Amino acid sequence: MKVFLIVSAIIILFLLGIRYFLFKIGDPVNAKLSNSYFHHYRKNLIVYSPMGNWFELGYFESDADVATFQPINIDFGKDKNNIFWKGKKQSVDYDTFEIDDSYIIKDKNHVYITNGKSFDLLEIIDGADPKTYQLLDASLKDYRRNNWFKDAHTVYYKNKKIEGDPKTFHPVNDMIAVDANFIYAIISYRGEGLEMLGVDEVIQKHKMIEGEIHPINESYAQIGNTVVSAFTNAEFEIHTFDTIKRIRKIDYWNVIVDHILINKGVLYPEIDAESFEIIENDFSRDKNSIYYCCKKIVGVEYSSFKIISDKYSVDRKNVYFRNAIVKGANPEIFQSASEYDVWEDGQNRYKDGKAISSLSKK
Template structure:
């Protein structure tokens, strides 16, 4: 019995020690406004912890005045003297600071929350706080909060871009126009692990005559021209005489006058009546199988099998994208436990190239 009491005492002591040293979050300051601002469990201070999940999402002891601090949304709060974001004091004008329609500003600057430092607001260069507003409040989807304007400029994802703020309008994910020009919206450059988010809006072409409307999130029709921005040139304008039919297939692919267009490139050799999108970037028609609409040569239609987002095989060959890996053995070709590495019992491969061989 004595041993049992000792064990229980030790367990209680361990629990209290863990509670004292690890559980730092007490009651929420105002749960109706934020579930990320708390009173400290032991100390007289304010704690910021996203959704109270301090163990996984972090924990910050703020220097806010405890008696006067109040959150006014999930991440923002204020005390008698300062504005706080993620628990950290911000260098803003206290008296004129406001948040409205996702616009964060004071009398001096407009700010955004995607800066180089995760807990400091960053100034949007050149933005006029007096006239800064949503570009088009009628946009209902996610793009509504990507586009803003002031009296002089257009802003996309917190960056000033080319365009007339009085007539500028985005048409989809790829193309925008104003009264005088067509613009390409470039979200990313590069491929795979080398992909970079750039969020550039680039003036590409003088506006052309004709009715303007978006076909899908990638393509725009202006008169008898089809416009997109996903080739290496980051802009394609293909003119037909005239456009008689337009069919949407998926985000990257449409058919115009029985000609297939994929990522801005025309593929007249593909039979659109039998065209079918397969997994990943693979597709087929009655004549062949394709990767990114590029024909896979010598493919055996009956035994063809997709084995990853870049690799496929049939009874005779293994393919990387649309290229035959001549040395690879299709019957034994498989992925290893190492990311991006494949093997067939004779060689190991990465991005379609042999990187090692068994002796």
């Protein structure tokens, strides 16, 4: 019993020691307003620790005045003299600083953003007028509403100044925007795969067209008898028809205008639009043929066709890479090899649809 008490006392002292030397945060300053601002466990100071998870997310010992400090929201706070963000003092005008219901951060001099070059310092939006800076259109839905702003003279996309008339500018969907004078392409990314980069640009592409404006889906828009898209390699495509009676949405990349398929902004009149359907990834078909990226897979046997990856397919006779035959490959045993993006058929190894080495015994 005596040994048990001694061991228990050692464990308790050990735990208290851990608490004393490792724990940096004590009680929250105001749990209703923020779960990230705390009193220090041992010192008379304010600590900022995201969600109180100091062990994984760290903590910052602020120089805020302890007696007067109060959180404004999760990450912002103030004392009698200064404004703080993530526990760090910010160079803003204290008396006029505000964060409105749209999470616009401003004072009498500037509008600020939290996603600038420094992780704990507010950054000024160059040239933005704090008196008139506001949401472009509060009626826009969800994420789109918070991407677009304006002031008396300028339109801003994700807080970047762009061309456009603030009185008439509005996004039609994720890819197209318009104002009274022009049509704009909204470019979020450039490149593909590992080379894809976020750019967040809005580019003036074409003079405005007469006619009613309607989003078709998130990537196509109709303006009068014209269909516009902006996610292609050219970053803008426009197709004008004599009339448009019917538009059928298939998916993000494909729409059918009357009897014409448009895939990624390109017209494919040779594909039967009425029977067209997506099979998987970039593979599709109509009643006559099978396609890869809307390019016909020549000679493929419709009844035995099977997709085996995002780029390879087989039928009874051949292996296909995208829309071309892989010469000499055996479709019966063609399979993925242990090496990334390499395939084999018992005789040869293949990469990007071409034989790269032999598997035959020497």
